[in-house]
Amino acid sequence: MYEKNLIGLYNYFDQNKCTYLLAETPYQLRSTDTYKAGTNTSKGINASGAVNAEGRNMIKSWLQERISVTSETKVYETIYSPALIAELIMWNIDGNFDRVSALIMLMWLDSTMYKQVTQQIEKTKSFLDSDYFADMGLLKKKPVGTIDSNFYS
16 A cells, blocks of 8 residues: 555565555545556545545554454553554654554554455355255255355355
8 A cells, every 4th residue: 555645665575576566545535536556546545634634543453453352451451563662652643654554554554454454254155055956946955964054054
């Protein structure tokens, strides 16, 4: 994930035939006016003030999460990079904090990937899940004490 308002990066990847390494623009940030698959408008994020502010909010909530359901340890207690922690503490609107900017891009990428995985899981069904086969009486009743299977209804 990169900031596409930095001119020249997409062209560099395109000239070296490496655009597959660039992440797609998150669904939440795609503009129907400018987005076109396979072009430089389909990769990266235009890092505006609102996008960065939302990214900082995502970082804030992520840092406060527990690392697991059974643990009381928060994410911020497990960060191994002192430089990132220092930049998070010292962040201000006028400064140049590259690690925080990179973490913002990571948060956007994570939210997009999670949404895609969720949508993929919801859409995945076999043809046997259709009511058509059950209405036609083509699916056998599941015998008692067997494991779940799509071959029985």
